[in-house]
Amino acid sequence: xxxxxxxxxxxxxxxxxxxxxxxxxxxxxxxxxxxxxxxxxxxxxxxxxxxxxxxxxxxxxxxxxxxxxxxxxxxxxxxxxxxxxxxxxxxxxxxxxxxxxxxxxxxxxxxxxxxxxxxxxxxxxxxxxxxxxxxxxxxxxxxxxxxxxxxxxxxxxxxxxxxxxxxxxxxxxxxxxxxxxxxxxxxxxxxxxxxxxxxxxxxxxxxxxxxxxxxxxxxxxxxxxxxxxxxxxxxxxxxxxxxxxxxxxxxxxxxxxxxxxxxxxxxxxxxxxxxxxxxxxxxxxxxxxxxxxxxxxxxxxxxxxxxxxxxxxxxxxxxxxxxxxxxxxxxxxxxxxxxxxxxxxxxxxxxxxxxxxxxxxxxxxxxxxxxxxxxxxxxxxxxxxxxxxxxxxxxxxxxxxxx
Amino acid sequence: xxxxxxxxxxxxxxxxxxxxxxxxxxxxxxxxxxxxxxxxxxxxxxxxxxxxxxxxxxxxxxxxxxxxxxxxxxxxxxxxxxxxxxxxxxxxxxxxxxxxxxxxxxxxxxxxxxxxxxxxxxxxxxxxxxxxxxxxxxxxxxxxxxxxxxxxxxxxxxxxxxxxxxxxxxxxxxxxxxxxxxxxxxxxxxxxxxxxxxxxxxxxxxxxxxxxxxxxxxxxxxxxxxxxxxxxxxxxxxxxxxxxxxxxxxxxxxxxxxxxxxxxxxxxxxxxxxxxxxxxxxxxxxxxxxxxxxxxxxxxxxxxxxxxxxxxxxxxxxxxxxxxxxxxxxxxxxxxxxxxxxxxxxxxxxxxxxxxxxxxxxxxxxxxxxxxxxxxxxxxxxxxxxxxxxxxxxxxxxxxxxx
Numbered sequence: 001x002x003x004x005x006x007x008x009x010x011x012x013x014x015x016x017x018x019x020x021x022x023x024x025x026x027x028x029x030x031x032x033x034x035x036x037x038x039x040x041x042x043x044x045x046x047x048x049x050x051x052x053x054x055x056x057x058x059x060x061x062x063x064x065x066x067x068x069x070x071x072x073x074x075x076x077x078x079x080x081x082x083x084x085x086x087x088x089x090x091x092x093x094x095x096x097x098x099x100x101x102x103x104x105x106x107x108x109x110x111x112x113x114x115x116x117x118x119x120x121x122x123x124x125x126x127x128x129x130x131x132x133x134x135x136x137x138x139x140x141x142x143x144x145x146x147x148x149x150x151x152x153x154x155x156x157x158x159x160x161x162x163x164x165x166x167x168x169x170x171x172x173x174x175x176x177x178x179x180x181x182x183x184x185x186x187x188x189x190x191x192x193x194x195x196x197x198x199x200x201x202x203x204x205x206x207x208x209x210x211x212x213x214x215x216x217x218x219x220x221x222x223x224x225x226x227x228x229x230x231x232x233x234x235x236x237x238x239x240x241x242x243x244x245x246x247x248x249x250x251x252x253x254x255x256x257x258x259x260x261x262x263x264x265x266x267x268x269x270x271x272x273x274x275x276x277x278x279x280x281x282x283x284x285x286x287x288x289x290x291x292x293x294x295x296x297x298x299x300x301x302x303x304x305x306x307x308x309x310x311x312x313x314x315x316x317x318x319x320x321x322x323x324x325x326x327x328x329x330x331x332x333x334x335x336x337x338x339x340x341x342x343x344x345x346x347x348x349x350x351x352x353x354x355x356x357x358x359x360x361x362x363x364x365x366x367x368x369x370x371x372x373x374x375x376x377x378x379x380x381x382x383x384x385x386x387x388x389x390x391x392x393x394x395x396x397x398x399x400x401x402x403x
Numbered sequence: 404x405x406x407x408x409x410x411x412x413x414x415x416x417x418x419x420x421x422x423x424x425x426x427x428x429x430x431x432x433x434x435x436x437x438x439x440x441x442x443x444x445x446x447x448x449x450x451x452x453x454x455x456x457x458x459x460x461x462x463x464x465x466x467x468x469x470x471x472x473x474x475x476x477x478x479x480x481x482x483x484x485x486x487x488x489x490x491x492x493x494x495x496x497x498x499x500x501x502x503x504x505x506x507x508x509x510x511x512x513x514x515x516x517x518x519x520x521x522x523x524x525x526x527x528x529x530x531x532x533x534x535x536x537x538x539x540x541x542x543x544x545x546x547x548x549x550x551x552x553x554x555x556x557x558x559x560x561x562x563x564x565x566x567x568x569x570x571x572x573x574x575x576x577x578x579x580x581x582x583x584x585x586x587x588x589x590x591x592x593x594x595x596x597x598x599x600x601x602x603x604x605x606x607x608x609x610x611x612x613x614x615x616x617x618x619x620x621x622x623x624x625x626x627x628x629x630x631x632x633x634x635x636x637x638x639x640x641x642x643x644x645x646x647x648x649x650x651x652x653x654x655x656x657x658x659x660x661x662x663x664x665x666x667x668x669x670x671x672x673x674x675x676x677x678x679x680x681x682x683x684x685x686x687x688x689x690x691x692x693x694x695x696x697x698x699x700x701x702x703x704x705x706x707x708x709x710x711x712x713x714x715x716x717x718x719x720x721x722x723x724x725x726x727x728x729x730x731x732x733x734x735x736x737x738x739x740x741x742x743x744x745x746x747x748x749x750x751x752x753x754x755x756x757x758x759x760x761x762x763x764x765x766x767x768x769x770x771x772x773x774x775x776x777x778x779x780x781x782x783x784x785x786x787x788x789x790x791x792x793x794x795x796x797x798x799x800x801x802x803x804x805x806x
Binding site for chain 1: 434460484486
């Protein structure tokens with residue numbers, strides 16, 4: 001078997017943890033398996049490097065930032081190889097150049113185009129554990145790129161696809177995917193299996209367990225993912241095409257406080273006005289989430305939408321700049337809101353799910369601001385203060401804690 | 404003009420110094436010159452990385468050590484590019500892969516084989532300052548190598564040769580090559596010019612201003628070197644094939660405390676015995692310096708030689724191991740000795756130089772232990788305590804402080 005294992009920055013933050021990961025990989029290797037390990041930069045390394053760069057040049061060219069950041073994973077992988085050698089097992093560290101992980105050109109947010117597998121195959125054939133830098137690629141100019149935060153998950157999936165690995169295990173500080181955040185909902189239950197689509201909806205709804213780009217890629221190439229804890233030997237959650245439904249309507253509840261609502265009032269009720277607003281925001285890389293439009297007074301309409309908290313200020317700046325051509329009478333905003341989402345492949349064939357969600361919230365006196373739905377997800381906007389109570393209420397309402 | 408400038412680790416140890424170097428390079432660039440900058444790792448980075456590695460695995464594979472160490476220069480060059488951008492000048496950082504600095508395979512002590520110039524030319528053609536990682540290469544396995552300590556000087560010379568640069572400037576914390584260490588000899592004088600051969604002898608005699616491998620390469624490819632201070636605008640010393648002799652017999656005096664003497668006594672006076680001793684030491688990478696052989700009692704001989712202080716213990720271990728087959732009666736050693744050397748192309752045609760050296764030392768009551776000579780150098784071994792007094796005495800004896 002060929003197994004790809006990915007460990008995040010906190011799993012390799014110090015000597016003890018590096019050795020713990022090394023031992024875990026060696027255990028797999030000693031079963032006779034081929035092992036490819038993907039690592040992030042140690043602990044807070046990436047943030048420290050970013051701070052150094054910001055001190056020198058707050059508007060540093062992204063090409064140079066990537067050149068700087070990619071040193072972080074190179075340090076982790078070489079130290080990991082040294083640790084494995086100390087434990088008597090032959091290992092070799094490789095960076096994006098040595099593997100040749102071809103990516104698109106966009107610095108700071110590149111995507112993989114193609115991954116060469118010869119070097120890794122060659123090293124595996126000589127029975128070495130291969131340790132690869134996560135998070136980085138090389139573009140057509142022969143420059144380093146990075147994949148953006150959480151990119152090491154994507155590296156692991158891309159390598160698993162390129163090498164046709166038998167398994168791709170993502171080790172994190174939680175031991176799987178839960179029906180809700182266990183720190184908020186006490187009786188949250190770990191899922192044995194979940195579908196790619198459900199995992200994607202959960203990831204985009206605020207569950208931080210997997211980077212959604214990695215789930216997309218896993219779905220595209222049929223790479224079966226296992227999310228496991230690096231701290232214990234629990235079985236974890238398998239993410240795959242079709243999951244056993246366990247007779248559940250929904251798989252999980254996710255909360256997300258990183259959201260803000262903007263309302264533009266008194267917009268002229270003419271075709272193209274809404275397009276102009278959202279087109280301008282998109283052009284400036286502002287992602288708009290839930291959108292709600294209502295009829296205003298005297299041939300005008302009011303439009304509300306949500307953005308992430310980071311995008312709130314830039315979005316307001318753009319709206320103010322174009323207030324006149326966009327025919328906006330007034331701009332309002334609020335950053336004390338939160339999203340709560342339920343996700344489940346089962347809701348497609350079950351029309352009562354939305355009603356049950358609203359009922360659970362109503363019974364607990366929680367007011368709903370906005371609603372957005374996809375085929376397998378329903379998201380509602382509520383007051384930020386009520387998010388924990390709402391998570392528990394919805395979790396209980398759907399009986400997710402029961403086995 | 405195309406100018407290669409090399410700055411050491413202390414010149415880029417912090418933000419202020421990075422900007423000072425950036426400004427200096429930009430000044431050159433704004434004269435219309437093409438500028439290639441070679442940098443070492445910031446401050447103590449290399450030592451810190453080595454300590455990290457030693458903590459994980461004291462016998463770490465050298466391949467992985469090089470993978471780790473090469474991150475140091477990559478951090479310097481990317482931060483330097485950011486600093487230049489902050490000052491409004493377009494710059495690009497490149498590592499050994501991006502330039503393609505082909506080296507021999509030997510990790511930790513590689514030598515350059517060939518350097519590709521296309522990428523650098525391409526960047527220079529678009530009027531960028533090009534910043535290259537010193538100290539590192541890539542071997543035929545596509546793995547990083549390092550050149551050993553002081554290797555960034557060699558990188559600068561190798562790039563200057565490959566690019567046929569008009570000048571190669573080595574910036575250090577001293578402002579040139581002196582007739583003696585100015586911290587020891589108060590009236591030491593900065594040399595305007597020195598030949599490659601003299602510089603080589605000075606470098607191997609303990610003057611730390613240039614790495615001798617870089618001088619060898621400069622000589623081989625006819626790269627004219629200038630040693631300058633990164634802290635001031637003084638003119639520095641030019642190292643070239645033929646230097647103006649300034650009517651001096653010798654160019655400089657160098658002292659070196661990093662030496663120890665080993666004596667093997669009562670060695671059987673048969674052919675091949677001395678060979679066996681020095682061959683065994685060489686096989687174990689121990690460099691032997693001055694050798695002195697004298698006749699002992701009853702058909703035996705005594706052999707004394709010097710090694711660096713680091714090599715003392717390993718050398719003694721080897722001699723003890725082979726004491727019997729090497730027919731050694733007794734091993735003695737002393738580590739409170741020092742070398743003092745005078746170097747000068749002028750001594751070749753001047754037989755009185757050695758006599759003058761011995762006279763200067765004798766007049767100051769300094770005892771000579773051992774003597775070794777080359778065409779343009781005389782080295783004597785003295786008591787370590789007397790090194791400063793001896794340096795001053797010899798410097799005065801040859802009138803090196805007089806202009």
